Amino acid sequence: MDKLSEQDIEKKLLRYPDWEYFDNAIHAEFEFENFRDCFSAMSRIAFECEALNHHPNWSNVYNVLTISLSTHDADGVTNKDFKLAEAIENIVEPVE
Known part of the structure; x- marks a missing residue:
């Protein structure tokens, strides 16, 4: 995979x-209604990460x-990063 x-x-x-680009990475911050919703999104994102074999640095x-x-x-x-970012966007902010 070539660096962009x-x-x-x-x-x-x-x-x-x-998303923003700095420090040689793309970064985003998402705010949810509560911890449960945030953790639920993280769980769904984790399945995408495994499917793509690409894992974020996150907190x-x-x-x-x-x-x-x-x-x-x-x-x-x-x-590969943008593919994962798109998957994350679809989980965090689903298009209706």
Whole structure:
């Protein structure tokens, strides 16, 4: 998997307004109504991570989930990160 250029990353981020690029990764923070809803989203995201064999750096404090994505093998952001970001978006903010 090839590392994306900063220009390619910024272009792709136009589709993901909740995400930002810094420190060689893409980052997002999601706030939920309560801890249960946050943990439920994390559980659903975990299944996507396993399916994609790609795992985020993330943390959770009460109802807030903070996620950072990068591909360690490529030492930066790849299309694999954006594929996972899209899966996360579909879980956190489902399109109706």
